[in-house]
Amino acid sequence: MTHSTRNRFIASLAVALLLGAAAWNCARAGEKPRTRVLLIGVDAGEWDVLGPLLDAGRCPNFARMRDQGSAGKLRSLEPLTKSPIIWASIATGKVPRKHGILDFFVKQRAQERSRARAAKAPGEEESPATSNLWRARTIWQILGGLGRTVGVVGWWTTWPAQPVNGLLVSDYVQYDLGSWPRKDSRRTYPDSLDATVERLRRTPESVSWAEIFQFVPAIDTTNVTPKQEELVRNLKWVYAADMTFYRVAMELYRQRHPDFFTVYFRGVDEISHLYWDIDLPGYSNPPLTDAEMAWIRHLIPNYYVFTDRLLGNFLKEAGKDTDVIVCSDHGFMGGGKGVMAHKLDGMIFMMGPHVVKGGSISGATVLDIAPTILAIYGLPTARDMDGRPIPGGLDPGIVKRVERETRLETYETARAPGQSEEPLRSPVDEELRERLRSLGYIQ
Numbered sequence: 001m002t003h004s005t006r007n008r009f010i011a012s013l014a015v016a017l018l019l020g021a022a023a024w025n026c027a028r029a030g031e032k033p034r035t036r037v038l039l040i041g042v043d044a045g046e047w048d049v050l051g052p053l054l055d056a057g058r059c060p061n062f063a064r065m066r067d068q069g070s071a072g073k074l075r076s077l078e079p080l081t082k083s084p085i086i087w088a089s090i091a092t093g094k095v096p097r098k099h100g101i102l103d104f105f106v107k108q109r110a111q112e113r114s115r116a117r118a119a120k121a122p123g124e125e126e127s128p129a130t131s132n133l134w135r136a137r138t139i140w141q142i143l144g145g146l147g148r149t150v151g152v153v154g155w156w157t158t159w160p161a162q163p164v165n166g167l168l169v170s171d172y173v174q175y176d177l178g179s180w181p182r183k184d185s186r187r188t189y190p191d192s193l194d195a196t197v198e199r200l201r202r203t204p205e206s207v208s209w210a211e212i213f214q215f216v217p218a219i220d221t222t223n224v225t226p227k228q229e230e231l232v233r234n235l236k237w238v239y240a241a242d243m244t245f246y247r248v249a250m251e252l253y254r255q256r257h258p259d260f261f262t263v264y265f266r267g268v269d270e271i272s273h274l275y276w277d278i279d280l281p282g283y284s285n286p287p288l289t290d291a292e293m294a295w296i297r298h299l300i301p302n303y304y305v306f307t308d309r310l311l312g313n314f315l316k317e318a319g320k321d322t323d324v325i326v327c328s329d330h331g332f333m334g335g336g337k338g339v340m341a342h343k344l345d346g347m348i349f350m351m352g353p354h355v356v357k358g359g360s361i362s363g364a365t366v367l368d369i370a371p372t373i374l375a376i377y378g379l380p381t382a383r384d385m386d387g388r389p390i391p392g393g394l395d396p397g398i399v400k401r402v403e404r405e406t407r408l409e410t411y412e413t414a415r416a417p418g419q420s421e422e423p424l425r426s427p428v429d430e431e432l433r434e435r436l437r438s439l440g441y442i443q
């Protein structure tokens with residue numbers, strides 16, 4: 001540790017201890033219940049889809065968060081970029097060059113690259129980005145370091161699962177393990193959670209027609225055409241992944257109720273990429289018939305309704321003493337492949353004891369989520385963060401107090417020496433690549 005990092009670390013620690021002591025005294029005096037935060041990520045959540053569903057009364061849980069809390073637009077990173085990069089900014093409050101997650105994939109070092117070339121697998125010269133590449137601390141690491149218990153489920157770039165003060169279930173639990181020995185998978189922290197995941201995991205093959213009929217009108221299942229099968233094939237893996245995250249997150253949240261809990265759902269983004277442009281020429285070859293088009297026309301809004309139902313179950317479990325934040329990393333507008341289909345403005349909903357009732361949020365960005373969560377715990381925004389607590393959503397008294405009281409340089413601590421800067425390989429790399437390809441993010 002260099003002299004200046006050590007000083008910086010000691011300064012951070014002193015502030016943290018002071019704040020910890022304040023929280024402790026407060027709890028002991030019985031002034032306030034324990035602060036709890038639940039953060040739910042909905043990738044590509046878009047107001048143009050959700051707004052009409054709110055008006056029609058079809059998303060009552062989002063509506064409740066808007067009416068009893070605050071809601072508005074959440075600006076993404078500019079220029080538009082890929083989801084893992086933005087979610088890392090949401091988790092750290094920092095721009096990409098500071099947090100270090102810069103793409104879905106990372107180039108292998110020269111030795112690995114020549115091995116891939118020799119194996120005639122040029123695509124494999126790049127590996128999915130892995131959790132050892134983060135260069136900034138996440139909100140769950142900061143809170144965990146201050147003695148708060150945490151739970152994290154489904155987030156991008158969290159494999160291999162790193163130790164936290166609680167539990168972490170990486171996004172790789174959605175993929176098929178194949179011949180990967182389960183005891184070495186490092187899909188969860190602690191490793192013992194892997195058995196829970198295995199029990200609760202949904203596979204695409206297990207998705208029933210009854211479940212599919214949440215999204216498309218029911219058809220005679222004894223007479224399904226190959227085209228109908230094909231139209232819902234991708235829906236099955238998207239839905240299975242979200243259900244896996246939901247079932248695992250809900251069981252763990254119920255059991256543990258950690259101080260901070262977060263779960264991430266990727267389905268809305270994937271469903272939007274897969275089904276938004278059904279009207280455009282070239283969507284399908286041969287083109288969809290009117291009947292086929294009519295069959296899948298409401299799949300996207302119906303997926304929002306499904307997501308609203310998951311949200312409702314979490315709200316029930318959270319109770320009124322928990323601050324709940326739901327946000328997306330960007331919006332969606334279709335009309336292109338990959339990030340070209342994204343829109344800069346996403347959405348944010350907040351509700352809970354530290355949130356303004358009936359508030360309207362404007363001017364907030366994805367960089368503000370981590371500082372906002374810190375503020376709920378009475379913790380300052382560090383000077384090396386790029387966001388700030390969200391005004392218009394948070395109680396203004398909290399925002400003022402946090403801004404006035406503390407000047408904290410950083411929450412970072414020195415990095416462990418010798419930590420690898422190379423992505424780690426995993427047996428699910430090819431499945432992950434295949435899914436990103438089907439969404440148009442890669443060739």
Ligand SMILES: [Zn+2]
Nearest residue numbers: 043044083329
């Ligand atoms: Zn996204």
